[in-house]
Amino acid sequence: MDDESQDRLELALQASNEGVWDWYVGEEDIYYSARLLRLLGYDESSAPNVIARSAEYLHDEDIEDFQNSLRDALSPDAADNLAADCRYRHPDGQWHWFRIRGVVVRDEEGKALRVVGSFIDISRRKMAEISLEEERYRLRELIDNVPVNVYYKDKESKFVMANTSIAKRFGEETGEDLVGKTDHDFFGKAHADTARADEINIMETRKPQINVIQRENWEGKDDTWVEITKLPWLDRHGNLLGTFGVTSDISNLVRTQRLLTNAAEQLRQRNIAFEEELQLAREIQQALLPQSVEGLILRAHDREVSFACRYTPASEMAGDFYEVMPISQDCIGILVCDVMGHGVRASLIVSMLRGLIEKERDSATSPEWFLYGINDGLVSILERADVTLFATAIYCVVDLKKGTLSYSCAGHPAPIVTRLNKTRQLAHSDGKKNPALGLMPKSTYTTRSISLDDIDRMVIFTDGLHEVENNDSQQLGIDKIIEKIHETSPQKIDKSLDSLIDYARKHSVGGDFNDDVCLFAMDVGSGL
Structure with missing residues (x-):
């Protein structure tokens, strides 16, 4: 070969990332082209015979395949071609992938004399193939292990690929067992026909079905429910291949939803009945409250006492209440009570207290004994019921004959009084609060x-008034109540209580009370 032809060959081999070798079978020497020497990382004087000494230079996993290919190629009855893809250890320690090709030259008797071939560096291609295989493996692992059903179908709605999840659902072992089958092999005809019609429509319109809930009818099995997403299957050029989809078995969810719907309906019916009973109980509770005290006036011994009240429950069933008990023509008892909390439990305690009040009427002239009897009865009831509840209360006796107001507090705020343009809160009975009702016998x-x-004026109130909070969780406080009562003291008693309620609402969040509010007031004047 002349120099020009040699150069042309070298350029062609370089362009193809390929080098030439020539080996006489059985000899240690081997010829490598300049290009191949560079690929192998050796010069001509030190280059090893990679073909004859493959075990020293090829990867352990590739040695057996290469040697088998070489042995077969050299056999008298074998084809004359050598072909193997192997990893070769470069002198720099790196592994390079080579595609080794060779043609055997034989004598007249068929004995292999010489092998001429090429090495092609396919490292980049091989790494890309390995990366692609790994990517495909990871994708397949994902598809087979996600807890949803994934499948591809051809234009005839035959399965082309399916994951393990859908195979198990159809009673098969692997996705390969579904290949070539259709929905008609598993479902009832009606459902299978519907699925086929849907897939035809998707292929014709190229419009997907997204998150559609369907009922599945099986042959010989109970119906199930699935959420389906189906799309047209297109190749990278946009050509239609069929359909693919993802389905999720939501049978348990549907069954649970139906149970919850039934339960919700039952609860709704019960709630209606409960609301009706609650409304009846509230009406009864309201009916048990004293009739309006507006217009109630106690006159005797040159004195006149008028009354007013405001009652604002926080819920249908309240825990605050008041009682006005005539004792004699010139004496009256006033009880204001606040049961812990509000709602049904509080209203039940209110009912108990009303019964105890009736029982203790004989001691109504003595505030301390009146509260003592109510407390003893309430403690006894709560202990038998193994319930911890309590109520605060204030009981006052207005005696026009004696010209006195006597009062006793059971854990309740003392009254606020106004006299000659001065407003103050009265002291507790003995300078400290007495215990609430229902706690200790x-x-x-x-x-x-x-x-x-x-x-001149006295105001009794429950804690729902002064404990109302604003947006900063700050309570209104008794001091503010005293200031407002003083400010409105020139007003008539009804107007004063309305102003006090409005003042507290403005302080509250949203203008509402979170607890029951009960106000009871009286004005003392001359009866002349």
């Missing part, structure tokens, strides 16, 4: 008296 209560001459 045999609790003692003390009475404090004040002359009616020291009262």
Whole structure:
């Protein structure tokens, strides 16, 4: 070969990333082209015979395949071609992939004399193939292990690929078992026909079905429910191949939803009945409250006492209440009570307290004994029921003959009084709060008296008024209540209570009370 032809060959081999070798079978020497020497990483004087000494230079996993291919190629009755893809250890320690090709030259008797061939560096291609295989493997692992059914179908709606999940669902072992089958092999005719019609429509319109819930009818099995997404299957050029989809078995969800729907309907019916009973109970509770005290006036011994009240329950069933109990022509008892919490439980305690009040009417002239009897009865009931509840209360006796207001508090705020443009909160019976009702048996209560001459107006209130909170969780507080009562003291008693309620609402979040509010007030004047 002349130099020009040799150069042309070298350029062609270089362009193809290929080098030439020539080996006489059985000899140690081997010829490598300049290009192949560069690929192998050796010069001509040190280059090893990779073909004859493959075990020293090829990857352990490739040695056996290469040697088998070489042995077969050299056999008298074999084809004359050698073909193997192997990893070769480069002198720099890196592994290079080579596609080794060779043609055997034989004598007249068929004995192999010489092998001429090429090495092609396919490292980049091989790494790309390995990467692609790994990517396909990861994708297949994902498809086979996701808890949903994934499948591809051809234009005839025959399965082309399916994951393990859908295979198990159809009673098969692997996705390969579904290949070539259709929905008619598993479902009832009606459902299979519907599925086929849907897939034809998807292929014709190229419009997918997204998150469609369907009922599946099986042959010989109970119906199931699935959420389906089906799309047209196109190749990378946009040519239609069929359909593919993802389905999720939502049978348990549907069954649960139906149970919840039934339960919700039952609860709705029960709630209606409960609301009706609650409304009846509220009407009864409201009916048990004293009739409006507006217009109620107690006159005797040159004095006149008028009354007003405001009652604002926080719920249908309230825990605050008041009682006005005539004792004699010139004496009246006033009870304001606040049961812990509100709602049905609180209203039940209210009912108990009303019964105890009736029982203790004989001691109504003595605030301390009146509260003592109510507390003893309530503690006894709650202990038998193994319930912990309590109620605060204030009981006042207005005696025009004696000209006094006597009161006793059971864990309740003391009244606020106004006299001659001064407003203050009265002291508790003995300087400290007595225990609330229902907590301790045999609790003692003390009475404090004040002359009616020291009262122009008295206001009794429950904690729902002064404990109302604003957006910063700050309570209104008793001091603010005192200021407002003082500010509105020139107003008539009804107007004063309305102003007090409005003032508290403006302080509250959203203008509402979170607890029951009960206000009871009286004005003391001359009866002349």
